[in-house]
Amino acid sequence: MGQRLLQLEQWVTSLVASKKVPFGKRWVITPVSGDASFRRYFRLTNEDRSWILVDAPPEKEDSTSFVEVARTWLDSGIPVPEVIHVDFSQGFMLLEDFGDSLLFGELSAQSVDGLYTAAMDALLAIQHVGNGGLPQYDEPLLRREMSLFTEWFIGQLLKRQLCEKEQKMLDDLFAVLVSSALEQPVVTVHRDFHSRNLMCLAEGRLGIIDFQDAVAGPITYDLVSLLKDCYVAWPSEQVVGWVSAYRIKAQQRGVLDKSVTDAAFLRWFDFMGLQRHIKVLGIFSRLDIRDGKAAYLEDIPRVLSYVLEGLHRYSEQYAECAxxxxxxxxxxxxSMKKLDCFKDVQL
Incomplete structure (x- = not known):
């Protein structure tokens, strides 16, 4: 048994002894999953109930922001798990259990419209929550994220060194993407709002998890995370239709000014997608190289396809995209196809 799991069991035992939670005497801890961070999740069950235990090592993860966002959103009616107990010094949390039904596993050509409508409604509710106190999704952060592409995807994964001309070309594109992001209305941003962080609950409701990195930022960011999901792709025409429908709802609910046109909103969305997916190419490469999580390499071709599609859509209007x-x-x-993991990829 690992030292962290032993500490987690001891923490649960102390909660039982204090009678703070009705675990009873016959409880068991089983692994649920890890994620792209250093957090690990376990399910605590007794004869008739279950909870989720989170192991978030304090030297690696900041549980404070998770708890603050969770409590604020729950008080605002956002369907996030209740934080029942937390030990910041050890990095342990006890949460309400939302089950195992990810939105990802429920998506199909027949179900996606209804499920994405529910997800977009949940997103609009998040965007109505005040974002005071949240970190700003500002220019330094936007640029720092995109630098992961150069460092990890280009440099570490593909073993390429950019020449001065290539670096200037990327810098010019990044400037366009940053400008687009900063001209958008600022709302509360989940920052990882996709099918693996949305849970299907009872009565058709959706639950929201993994929100600890919430910021105040561009209105299209979470919409891109959902509709141009790094783990599942839909036809471009369908995505454009969803974006248009979201714009209308956002205007009706006062989140977006009525003067914003369909074309302007779609450009914001597409350029935000370029910023996000350029970053993700770096993150997925880092997860493989630094953290030994090679499974994320399988999603790189899909993410790169999003980048190519977005650039192509604006290649005639923007020389930087072309x-x-x-x-x-x-x-x-x-260069990618020289690597065994990508040699058969069609892009």
């Missing part, structure tokens, strides 16, 4: 699209297709895709 230049990077050409570079990716002519230089980077061939």
């Amino acid at each position: 230049a990077v699209e050409r570079w990716l297709r002519e230089q980077i895709v061939p």
Whole structure:
């Protein structure tokens, strides 16, 4: 038994002794999952109930922000798990159990419209919550995220060194993407609002998890996370339709000014998607190389396809998009295919 799991069991035993939670005497802890961070999740069950235990090592993870966001959102009617007990010094939390039914596993061509409508309604509710006190999704953060692409995807995974011309080309694109993000209305942003962080609950409700990185930022960020999901893709025409429907709802609910046109909102959405997916290419590469989580490499082709699609849509209007699209297709895709894990990928 690992030292952290032993400490977690001792913490549960102390909660039992204090009678703070009705675990009873016959309880058991079983692993549920890890995620892309250093957090691990366990299910605590007794004869008739279950809870979720979170192991978030305090030297690696900040549980304070998770608890603050959880309590604020729950008080605002957002369906997030109740934080029942927390030990910040050890990095342990006891949460309400939302079960095992991820939105990801429920998606199909037949179900996606209804499920995404529910998810977009939940997102609008989040965007209504005040974002005072949340970190700002500002220019330094936007640029720092995109630098992960250069460092981990280009440098570490593909073993390429950018020349001065290539770096300038990327910097020019990044400037366009940052400008687009900063001109958008600022709302509460979950920052990882996708099918593996949404749970299907009873009576068709959706539960929201993994929200500890919430910030105050661009209105389209979470919409991109949902509709251009790194783990599942839908036809471009369908995505554009959902974006348009969301714009109308956001305007009706006062989240978005009525003067914002369909074309302007779609451009915000697409450029936000480019920023996010450029970052994710770096993150997925880092998860493989640094953290030994090779499964994320399987999702890189899908994410790169989003980037190519977004660049191509604006290649005639923006020289920065055209230049990077050409570079990716002519230089980077061939470099990828030299790696065994990507040799059969079609892009």
